Amino acid sequence: MRWLKTYAEKCINCGKCMDTCSKTYFKEENPSLSRVVVTNPGAGQNISVCNQCGACMAVCPTEALYRDKNGVVQLDKSKCTSCLMCVGFCPTGNMLYAASKQTEPFKCVACGLCAKACPTQALVLIND
Amino acid sequence: MEKMKVLAEWTYTPAPIERGYTRKTLYVNVGEPRMEIKDVSQDMIDTFTGGRGFDLKLLWDAVKDTTKWNDPENEIVLSGGPLCGITQYPGAGKCYAAFISPLSGQTYDSNSGGYWGPLSKFSGFDAVEIQGKAERDIILFINGDEGKIQILESNLKDLNAYAVTETLHEYFAVDEADKRNISVISTGKAAETSYYGCMNMSFYDTRRKVARLKQAGRGGGGTIMRDKKIAAMVVKFSKMGGNLNNVVDLDTLQKVGVKLHKEIHDLDDVQCKMRKVGTAHLNEIMDEYHLLPTNNYKFGQNPAEIAKIHSAVYERLFTQGMPDGCWYGCSMSCAKAVDGFTVQTGPCKGEKVTVDGPEYETVAALGSNIGVYDPLWTIEANFYADHYGMDTISLGTAIAFVCECYELGLINRNDTNGLDLKFGNKDDIMELIHRMAAGKDEFASMVAKGIRYMKKAFAEKFKADARTMEAIGMEGQGVETSEYVPKESIAQWGGYYLTLKGPQHDEAWLIFMDMVNKQLPTFEDKAEALHYFPNFRTWFSLVGLCKLPWNDVEPANNRIVNEPREAAKVPEHVQNYVDIFNAVTGKGIRKEDIITMSEKVYNFQRVFQVRMKQGEAFHNIPLRALGPVFPDEWEARREYYDGKLREIGIDPSGLSTEEKIKKLQEYRLGMWEGLKMAVYKRRGWNKKGIPTLETLKRLGIDYPDVVAVVEKYSKPEDNFE
Numbered sequence: 149m150r151w152l153k154t155y156a157e158k159c160i161n162c163g164k165c166m167d168t169c170s171k172t173y174f175k176e177e178n179p180s181l182s183r184v185v186v187t188n189p190g191a192g193q194n195i196s197v198c199n200q201c202g203a204c205m206a207v208c209p210t211e212a213l214y215r216d217k218n219g220v221v222q223l224d225k226s227k228c229t230s231c232l233m234c235v236g237f238c239p240t241g242n243m244l245y246a247a248s249k250q251t252e253p254f255k256c257v258a259c260g261l262c263a264k265a266c267p268t269q270a271l272v273l274i275n276d
Numbered sequence: 277m278e279k280m281k282v283l284a285e286w287t288y289t290p291a292p293i294e295r296g297y298t299r300k301t302l303y304v305n306v307g308e309p310r311m312e313i314k315d316v317s318q319d320m321i322d323t324f325t326g327g328r329g330f331d332l333k334l335l336w337d338a339v340k341d342t343t344k345w346n347d348p349e350n351e352i353v354l355s356g357g358p359l360c361g362i363t364q365y366p367g368a369g370k371c372y373a374a375f376i377s378p379l380s381g382q383t384y385d386s387n388s389g390g391y392w393g394p395l396s397k398f399s400g401f402d403a404v405e406i407q408g409k410a411e412r413d414i415i416l417f418i419n420g421d422e423g424k425i426q427i428l429e430s431n432l433k434d435l436n437a438y439a440v441t442e443t444l445h446e447y448f449a450v451d452e453a454d455k456r457n458i459s460v461i462s463t464g465k466a467a468e469t470s471y472y473g474c475m476n477m478s479f480y481d482t483r484r485k486v487a488r489l490k491q492a493g494r495g496g497g498g499t500i501m502r503d504k505k506i507a508a509m510v511v512k513f514s515k516m517g518g519n520l521n522n523v524v525d526l527d528t529l530q531k532v533g534v535k536l537h538k539e540i541h542d543l544d545d546v547q548c549k550m551r552k553v554g555t556a557h558l559n560e561i562m563d564e565y566h567l568l569p570t571n572n573y574k575f576g577q578n579p580a581e582i583a584k585i586h587s588a589v590y591e592r593l594f595t596q597g598m599p600d601g602c603w604y605g606c607s608m609s610c611a612k613a614v615d616g617f618t619v620q621t622g623p624c625k626g627e628k629v630t631v632d633g634p635e636y637e638t639v640a641a642l643g644s645n646i647g648v649y650d651p652l653w654t655i656e657a658n659f660y661a662d663h664y665g666m667d668t669i670s671l672g673t674a675i676a677f678v679c680e681c682y683e684l685g686l687i688n689r690n691d692t693n694g695l696d697l698k699f700g701n702k703d704d705i706m707e708l709i710h711r712m713a714a715g716k717d718e719f720a721s722m723v724a725k726g727i728r729y730m731k732k733a734f735a736e737k738f739k740a741d742a743r744t745m746e747a748i749g750m751e752g753q754g755v756e757t758s759e760y761v762p763k764e765s766i767a768q769w770g771g772y773y774l775t776l777k778g779p780q781h782d783e784a785w786l787i788f789m790d791m792v793n794k795q796l797p798t799f800e801d802k803a804e805a806l807h808y809f810p811n812f813r814t815w816f817s818l819v820g821l822c823k824l825p826w827n828d829v830e831p832a833n834n835r836i837v838n839e840p841r842e843a844a845k846v847p848e849h850v851q852n853y854v855d856i857f858n859a860v861t862g863k864g865i866r867k868e869d870i871i872t873m874s875e876k877v878y879n880f881q882r883v884f885q886v887r888m889k890q891g892e893a894f895h896n897i898p899l900r901a902l903g904p905v906f907p908d909e910w911e912a913r914r915e916y917y918d919g920k921l922r923e924i925g926i927d928p929s930g931l932s933t934e935e936k937i938k939k940l941q942e943y944r945l946g947m948w949e950g951l952k953m954a955v956y957k958r959r960g961w962n963k964k965g966i967p968t969l970e971t972l973k974r975l976g977i978d979y980p981d982v983v984a985v986v987e988k989y990s991k992p993e994d995n996f997e
Contacts, residue, residue, distance in 0.1 A: 207607065209599045210456070211482055230518025231363040231605030232530060236537020245534070247527035251518030 149219030150258045150275050151200045152184070159193035159270035161186055165262035172261055174249055181246055183256040184271065195270065198242040198256040204234035218275075220258045228252045277447050280428040283414065284309040288423050290400030296358030296521045296860045297321065301334065302401040302425070304416060306504055307348055307408025309427050316402055323977060327357030328385045328817035329877040330403040331374035332884060335383060336981075338407060341887055345378040345496065346503045348409045352475075354461075355403035356393030358861055360820025362521055362605070364533035365856050366540065367822030369394050369603020371477060377495045377777070378471040379670070379726050380754035382888040383881060384495030384777050385817065389602030389611065390477030390488070391459035393820060395420065395513040398520050410505040417448070420513035421457075430507040436464040436663045436713070437476045438629065440508050441487040445480055448512055455480040457514040460487070462507075463498030464665025466713040470724035472670035472756070473498025476662055479602055484615065486630045490602050493667035494780055495755065502665075516604075524862035532855050533605070540607045540829050548828045549587070551600075554610035555636035555824075556590040562640070566913070567761045567787060569645040571699050572676035573750055573900050574909050576761040581649040585639060589651055608825050610635075614655050622660060622710050634658040634668070637781070640759035641672020646679055647699030657709060664713040669780075670726060673756035675705060677727050677749050686740035693719045727751040747899040753778040762901045765790040766947055767802040773897040774806060774955050776881050782823065784809040795841045803954040812845070814874035819857060825849075876975045879960070879967045883977075883985050886966050891989030895952060895965060902944040907933040953996075962994040 166182035174181045184197040200221050205213040212227035213234060230251035235243040245253045260273035291298040299316040316330070324333045331353040338351045353374050362368045371393030377384035396404055399420025406416065413430035432440055440462040449455040460478045467473025474493040481488045501509075523529055544550055549557045559582070562568035566576030594612040602611040614631045634642070634654055642657040643649065661668045675697075681687050682697040689696060693711075695704040711720035722733050727749040734740035750757040755778025762768040762779075767790035772779035786805055789795045796802045816823050831848045838847055854867050865873070885893040903917075904910040910917050910933050918928040921936060924943050928936050956963060960971035966989055972978040 206597060207599050209482075209601055209604050228518070229363045229516055229604040232534050233537050233599070233601075233605060233607045235534045236607060237541045245530055247530050251526065 149200060150273065151219070152197050152256060152258050152260070152263065153272045153274045154195040154197060155270045155272070156193050156195045158268045159186060159195055160268055161188055161193050162267065164265045164267065165271055168262050168265040172259070173254065181249065183242070183244060183254060184262050185242070193270075196240060196242055197271075199240060200258065201239065203237060203239050204243055204255075207233045207237045209233070218258070221255065222257060223252065223255065225252050277443055278431055280415065280431055280447075282426055283429050284311075284427040286311040286425045288313055288400065288425065290420055290423050293397065293520060293522050295524055295862055297326070298397060298400050298402050300401055301330065301403040301405060302418070303405045303407070304425065304427075305408035306406060306410045306414060306416065306427060306506060309408070309410075311425050323876055324880075325357065325818035325873050325877065326402060327355050327360070327370075327820050328372040328374060328387075328814070330355045330357075331372055331385060332383060332877065332881055334403060334405050335374050335376070336880075336884055338405065339376060339888075341890065343376055343888070345376045345381065345500060349407060350376045350500060352406045352497055352500055352504075353403055354392065354396065356397050357818055357820030358521075359857065361394030361397050362523070362529065362856070362860060363518060363603075364529045364605055365852070366533070366536055366601070366606045366608045366825040367603075368605065368820060370816070370820050370822050371396075371492070372817050372820075373475060373492045373497050375495070375497055375500050376888065377755070378499045379496050379728070380778055382753070382777070382885040382893065384497075384755070385881075386475070386492040386494045386497055387782075387817060388475065388477040388492035389479075389490035389822065391456075391479040391603065392461055392477045392511055394603060395457070395459050395511045398513045398515075399511055406504065406506070406509070408504065413505050413507045415444070415507055416509045418509075418511040420511060421515070432507055435507055437462040437489060437665055438487075438663050441476065441478045441489060444508055444510055445478070445487045448510055452485070454514065455487070456482055457516065458510065458512050461501075461509040462489075462665070463501050464663055464713065465715065466664035466666045466724060467498035467502045469715045469721045470666055470712060471496050471499055471726045471729065472667040472674075472724070473500075473502060473665045474662070474667045475501060476665070483598060484613070484630055488602070488611065488613065488630070489632050489662050490611065491662065491667070494669060495667075495777065498665040521860055523860045525859040528859040529856055532852050532859070536825065536829075536852065537607045539831060540825075543829055543832060544608075547830065549591075550608050550610040550824065550828050552596060553587045553591045553594060554600075554612040554633075556612070556634065556639055557587045558636040559590070559639055560586050562636075562760065563644075565787075565792065566764065569640050569676070569759050569761050571647050572645060572680040572748060573757070573761050573763070574680070574906070575912055576763070578644060578649070581644075584649040585643055585651055585654075590634075590639070593651060593655070606822070606825075608828065610824060610828075617655060617659070619659065620656055621706050624659075624663070629659060631655050631659045632662065637759045638668040638672070641669045641676075643672075645672050645676045645759065646705060648702055648705070649700075650702060653702050653706070657706065660706075660709055660713070664709070666712065666724070669758050670756040671709070672759070673750055674723055674727055674730070675708065677730065678723055679705075680748055681734065681740060681745065684744065686744060687734060687738050691719060691738045693717055695719075726754065727756055728754040747905045750898055750900055751778070752896055752898070753894075755779060757901065760785070760787060762787070763903050766951055767796050767805055769897060769901060769948055770802065770806040770951055770955050771809075773901065774895050774952060775810070776878065776885065782817075783813055789841070789844055793840055795844070799950055799954040800958075802951060803958040806955045807958045808845075808871065811871045811874040811878055814878050815853070815870045818873060818877060821853075826853075872975070876977050879971055879975055880977050880982065882961070882965070882967055883972075883982050886989055887985045891964075891966075893965065897948055899941060902948060903940050904937055907937070910937055957996050962990055963996065964990070964994045966990050966994070968995070
């Protein structure tokens with residue numbers, strides 16, 4: 149399965165991962181449109197990103213969410229009705245949405261571009 | 277299936293949807309045949325909002341004062357409402373149907389999940405109006421993809437619901453994936469003899485690969501379908517999207533929707549368990565509080581048997597872990613189903629089927645109320661009621677009445693054509709249901725016409741005692757009571773029997789507020805609740821929403837931050853509704869406007885009832901709904917009822933049980949009259965329950981023809997001081 153592993157202790161909160169992600173998928177550098185979310189709750193960094201657990205697939209009424217051959221949970225927009233139940237039921241809060249961009253939700257598809265951009269290897273793309 | 281012959285066909289250009297409205301309605305006369313697309317005026321939107329409001333407005337214009345349910349001008353009008361079809365908030369796929377009811381002879385409105393409401397709007401219509409009578413069985417097909425309306429000659433071999441629905445999903449879909457773009461309204465063979473024929477509205481379950489059925493069950497819509505020789509109505513729309521309502525503020529709609537999704541995710545398991553058992557979570561709760569109808573509402577509890585129908589039993593029978601919403605985005609997911617059920621009796625015997633439900637009402641109606649505590653039997657009865665096209669609630673309550681008449685000796689085995697219809701006699705009761713569908717057995721056909729019909733027919737044909745039947749026949753305005761024992765709650769007498777259309781559970785459910793939480797001590801308090809809740813709940817029917825996500829889940833702090841009476845309204849969810857209504861329509865309503873919007877339609881419908889009943893739209897209540905009728909009912913809770921007498925200053929000692937019953941009845945009948953007057957007054961009606969001219973003016977529904985009805989039937993002596 150391909151997924152993004154996080155090492156929050158290595159994170160320096162430079163924001164490069166979020167800029168890369170939002171630029172890749174929404175053509176603008178905007179942390180609120182990033183699928184990987186870095187926050188600084190005080191004691192250190194927190195990195196939140198989809199772990200490909202698939203809980204969202206079980207609640208999707210149209211089977212728009214599916215696991216691809218690499219084990220990554222993908223959204224088939226042609227089947228999605230934009231109900232956002234997957235957002236409400238994501239155990240880690242990593243199904244995201246932005247009305248200004250699209251009606252459908254979006255999530256990390258483990259493309260690895262953020263990991264490449266990360267200067268401290270706080271994000272690592274895993275194939276296991 | 278062979279290709280069906282096209283009897284009539286029209287083309288149209290589907291109107292775009294703006295802010296939840298297409299501003300067009302479809303009229304089809306299946307008799308002439310004729311099609312017309314009507315404009316929706318701004319005044320119609322401002323006054324009637326949509327959904328049930330549009331239904332009633334169109335129906336008002338279509339019928340005469342003298343129209344009977346089986347006259348060709350009677351209509352079935354179907355409408356979702358401006359919020360219908362949004363996917364972001366749970367419970368937004370409801371479709372509301374209105375018609376002149378065969379049970380009550382006045383308007384009835386009934387609602388269903390499934391995809392008909394949204395798909396018909398996406399096909400271009402805020403409402404669909406069906407009038408006339410076809411000469412032979414037809415199928416009405418609205419093709420929203422191609423902008424085409426067709427009347428097809430039915431060549432369906434089996435007119436029962438599951439067969440019709442499966443066949444038509446198959447017929448109109450180009451492939452498996454296309455099946456979810458179709459919704460079918462069907463009924464069944466029993467609707468040809470019954471007055472409580474139901475309408476089943478479908479959606480296609482892509483995981484189970486079966487068409488699922490939800491019901492606009494009550495009032496006899498299915499009966500009218502068959503009277504019009506409509507075998508099915510089908511809509512198809514394939515270009516599903518996330519914002520087809522073209523809403524004003526998608527951002528707010530998404531945020532409020534996600535908030536509720538999260539709430540359901542976090543709290544449903546510890547609150548109502550709707551996602552696991554649906555409304556059947558109520559079974560043991562109602563039993564505990566003496567509210568579960570048992571043997572025709574004689575009792576409210578059966579400690580010896582309740583374990584057999586506990587919600588935990590149903591939880592095991594329902595397939596778990598499926599997204600069981602009856603429209604996209606309903607995370608409440610209460611449309612539970614039993615999969616792989618092997619049918620034991622009747623024409624489908626031996627078949628493996630998916631059964632929709634049973635929901636709480638059906639568990640009680642086709643269970644405890646007829647003395648049956650066998651979930652598998654109830655599931656089978658549920659399957660056949662849907663399949664044959666009968667409302668499970670009216671069916672169960674009608675059979676409960678029959679069983680009591682039988683046990684009392686008012687009717688005998690000869691009258692029932694050989695059936696031994698004692699409470700709990702499952703095999704013979706199932707046979708009765710099959711006979712209703714076959715339509716050949718005179719007794720079964722009488723039962724199929726409901727309690728009001730049976731009371732008269734049993735007296736005439738079997739010389740059954742009319743007074744006894746009047747006391748135990750649980751109908752109001754001709755409609756069978758749904759499944760809560762109302763005896764002990766004065767407020768619930770009103771919740772059931774001071775309703776617009778008869779005793780159903782979608783106006784006010786006040787038993788807990790009144791009896792358990794003691795929040796409505798005075799008549800005025802009860803009247804206020806009987807003003808607020810029916811109007812609040814009416815709003816769902818105007819906009820296209822389901823009631824369940826309002827209070828079958830509550831914010832975790834609802835009962836902490838709100839005082840108890842306010843908590844019952846679930847204020848945060850009321851605000852959600854204000855926010856999503858404004859997000860869709862851009863209107864800018866406040867929460868108080870919800871009640872005013874509803875009051876317009878509520879009072880319009882009341883005047884409609886007065887019109888159809890020629891001024892005699894009375895609210896009746898059976899004695900059984902007010903208290904015990906027979907000594908065994910009293911003796912089952914002797915201490916409790918003796919205490920009730922003491923509370924009103926009557927010493928029960930020395931009185932026979934019959935005397936005690938009589939005294940309590942006299943007292944409660946007085947209370948009923950007092951409640952009725954307090955409620956009429958609060959609603960702005962006169963002493964005969966007719967809205968006053970002032971009420972019409974205040975609400976802006978003083979249209980000349982509405983005023984004319986009120987003036988015709990109102991007398992000065994009926995005014996309140």
